[in-house]
Amino acid sequence: MIALLLRRFLGLLFTLLIVSLLIFAVMDLLPGDPASIMLGTSTSSETLSALRHELGLDQPLILRYGRWLAGVMSGNLGQSYTYGVPVAGLIAERLSVTLPLALMAIMLSVAIALPLGVLAASRRGSIFAVIATLFSQISIALPAFWVALLLIILFSTMLGLMPAGGFPGWNEGFLPALQALVMPAVALAMPQAGVLTRVARSAVLETMHEDFARTAMAKGLSSSAVLWRHIVPNALIPILTMIGLQFTFLVAGAVLVENVFNLPGLGRLALQALSQRDIIVMQDVVLFFAALVIVMNFIVDLSYLAIDPRMRKAV
Template sequence: MPALILRRCGSLLLTLAAVSALIFLVMNVLPGDPAAIMLGTSASPETLDALRRELGLDQPVVLRYLQWLLDVATGDLGKSYTYGVPVAGLIADRLVVTLPLAVMAVLLSIVIAIPLGVISASRRNGAFDYTAGVFSQLFIALPGFWVALILILVFSISLDWFPAGGFPGWDRGILNGLRALLLPAIALALPQAGVLTRVTRSSVLEVINEDFVRTARAKGVSRRVALWRHAVRNALVPIVTILGLQFTFLIAGAILIENVFNLPGLGRLAYQALNQRDIIVMQDVVLFFAGLVIIMNFLVDMTYLLLDPRMRGRGQ
C-alpha cells in the first residue's frame, strides 16, 4: 500500500512537470512575440524591448522555464501586466467565489442525481425510470449558459427571488453570498446531474443482481437496505470517478456561467486575461486549472483504494 501511494505520487509529479512544460511552450516558445501580443502592434520598439526585459524574454528558454518553475514552487506567480498586482493574489481573490460555487454545484448534483439513479435502477423500465431518463437526457442536451438565462428570466426577472448577477462579497454575510451563488450553482449542477444520473443508474444495475445482493436478501435483509447498503456501496467506484471529473470541470468550465451572472470568479479572470492579452495571468491560471485536474484525479485514485480493497491487492 505505501509503495503504491509513492508510485502514484511520483506519477503526479511527473504529470505536473510535463503539463507545466507544455503550458510554457505554448505561451512562450511558439511563433509570436509575447510582448507584442500584450502591447499590441502599435507599441514602440523601446516599449517592447522594456517589456521583454521585464518578462525575461531576453533570457534563454530553458532558464526562463526553470525560473518560472522555481517561482511557482515558492508561490511567486509573477505580476499581472494588466492589473499591476501579483497573480497569486488575483487567483486567491477569485477562488473564494469559484470554489464555493463549484462545491455547491457538486452537492446539488449529488442530491439530485444519486437518488434518481438508484431509484431508477431499482424500478427498471418503470414509469419513474422513464421519467428520470427524460430528465437526464434533457439536461445533458441543454447548454449550461442557456439554463442560466432561463433561471434568470424566471427567478430573477419574473419572480424577483434571486439577484440576476453580481456577488456582494462574503463580508456582507454568508447567506447573501450563498443566495447570489444559488442560481449559478443550479445552472452548473443540472447538466452534471443529468450525466451523474445515467452513470449511477448503470453502475447500480451492474451490481444489483450480483450474488452478494441476493444473499443479503435471502438472509432477511429488506429490499431497501440491500439496495442502499450493499448495491450502492459496491457501485461507488464509477460514481466517484464522475464526481472527480465533474468537480474539476465545474472549476475550470465555469467561464460562461460566471460571465452570464457577472461573478468575479476564476473563470471570469481567465476570460478577462484572454481579452486583455495578459499572458502572465493566462499562463498561471491555465497551470492552476491543469494542476487542479491532475490533483483531483490523484485523489480519486486514492479513493478507489479505500472503496475497493481488491485494487490494493493488485497493486494498481
C-alpha cells in the same frame, strides 16, 4: 500500500512537471508580444526593448521556463502584465467565487442524481425510472448557459426573488454572497446531474447482478437492506470517478455561466487574460486547472482504496 501511494504521488509530480513544460511552450507560441500590448503600437523600439528586458522576455525559452517553474514551486506566481498585481492574489480572489460555486453545484448534482439513479435502477418500469430517464435526457440536452438565462428570467425578472447577477463579496455577508451563487450553481448542476443519473443507474444495475447481491437476497435480507448496504456501496467506484471529473469541469469550465451572471470567477480571469495577452496569468491559471485535474484523479484513486476492501488486499 505505502509503496503504492508513494509511486502514485511521484507519478503525480512527474505529470505536473510535463504538463507545466507543455503549457509554457504552447503559451510561448501564441502570437503577439506582451510588451507591445502593454505599451501600445506607437511606442519606440528602445522603450519596447527595455520593457522586454525588464520582463525577461528577451531571455532563452529554457531560462524563462526555469525561472517561472522556480517561482511556482516557491509560491511566487509572478506579476500580472495587465493588472500589475501578483498573480497568486488574483487567482485566490477569483477562486473564492469559483470554488464555492463548484462545490454547491456538485453537491446539488449528487443530491439529485444519486437517489434518482438508484431508485430508477432498483424499480425498473416504475414512475421513478420514467422520471429519471426524462430528467436525464432533458437536463443533458439543455446547455448550462441557457438554463442560466431561464433562471434569470423567471426568478429575477418575473418574480424578483433572486439577484440577476454580480457578486457582492464575502465581506458583505455570508447570506448575500451565497444568494448570488444559488442560481449559477443550479444552472451548472442540471446538466451534470443528468449525466450522473445515467452513470448511477447503470452502475447499480450492473452491481445488482453480481453474485454477492444474489447471496444477500438468499439470506433473507430485505430488498432495501441489500440495495443500500451491499449494492450501492459496491457501485460507487464509477460514480466517484464521474463526480471527480465533474468537479474539475465545474471549476475550469464555468466561464460561460460566470459571464451570464457577471461573476468574477477564475474562468472569467482566464478569458480576460487571453484577450489581453497576459501570458503570465494565462500560464498560471491553466497550470492550476491542469493541477486540479491531476490532483482530483489522485484523490479519486485513493477513494477507491477506502471504499473497496478488495483493492486494498490487491496492493
